[in-house]
Amino acid sequence: MADTIAAKFAESQLTEITDALSSGKFVSVRKILHEAPACDVALILESTPPKTRDILWQLLDSDYHGDVLEELSEEVRNGIISKMLPDTVVEALEDMDTDDLVETLSSLPDEVLQDILVSMDVQDRYRAEKALSYGEETAGFIMNTDTITLRPDVAVDVILRYLRLKGDLPENTDTFYVVNRSDYLIGSVPVTRLLTSHPNVTVAEVMDEEPDAITVDMPDDQVASLFERYNWLSAPVVDEDYHLVGRITIDDVVDIIREDAEHS
Known part of the structure; x- marks a missing residue:
């Protein structure tokens, strides 16, 4: 029903x-495109012939490119990226969450992919190559690395002041993860508990110890099953030594379920 209305x-x-x-x-076209949400712009681009699509893409502001690329089908997205300069692609991808970035890069022809990786700065290239190394259909492939971590000996008041200074939280943050100095996962604290705890207590006093975690190489269908079984909104992802490497949120799992349904 919702898809029909959107169409x-x-x-x-x-x-x-x-x-x-x-x-x-053309000014009117630009206005229509920039007033529409990225998902609608993607649907419009997918519904137009290649020549018209190229014109519409050129009419979009570059700072909107990344949002629209995330929503495009693989075929259309790859066609657009193949016509862009590597530096321009990098600029469009730089604000993407890790899971969306990896999904975008993994579907590109190897030659195009290598040109883009070479054009990235060291930090972004490492982030992309590390995530790509986990392989498709794994927890590592779909996870995000934008995780706020806490230390157990820090007071709640200090954490809250830090969060106020930071301003924005990663999308779909419902839990903070507690790690030691080696990034070993030792606990978790729901956001609601942190906000309602006494400011003078430490994180260790309010955290849940030994939280359930997903291994980085777990197949994504097993990840989806765990989220469905336990009604998780998010879950930490750890490597073989139980070091925290990222998190998976419910929206990532919905994408998995949708893709599996399309393929079945």
């Missing part, structure tokens, strides 16, 4: 865009 809405936008292009009203 009809995109179709009406596409008709408006096509009419505006035919009349040379």
Whole structure:
């Protein structure tokens, strides 16, 4: 039902865009594209012929490219990226979550992929290559590395002041993970508990010890089963030595379920 409504809405936008292009009203087209959410812009691009698609892509501001690339089908996304300069692609990808970045890079032809990796700075290249090394359909492939970690001996008040200074939390953050100085996972603290605890107590006093964790090489269908069984919103991901390497959130799992349904 929701997909049908979205398709009809995109179709009406596409008709408006096509009419505006035919009349040379490029400013109007830009306005339509930038007022639409990225998912609708992606649907519009997927519904247009390649030549029209190229024009629409050029009309999009570069700071909107990354959001739209995340929403595109693999075929259309690869076609657009193959026509972009590597530096421009890197700029579009730099704010992507790790899981979206890896999904985008993994589907590219090797020659295009290598050009993009070479154009990345050292930190982003390491992040991409590390995630790609886990292999598709694993927890490591779909996890995010944007995890806020806590130390057990720090007072709650200090943590709260840090969070206020930071301003934004990673998307879908419902739990903070507690690690030692070697990044070994030793506990977890729900956000709600942290906010309601006495400011003078330490993280160790309010954390849950030995939290359930997903191994980085666990198949993604097993990850989805665990989320469904235990109603998780997020879960930490650890390597073979139980070092925290990332987290998986419910939206990542929904993507897995959707892809499995499409393939079955």
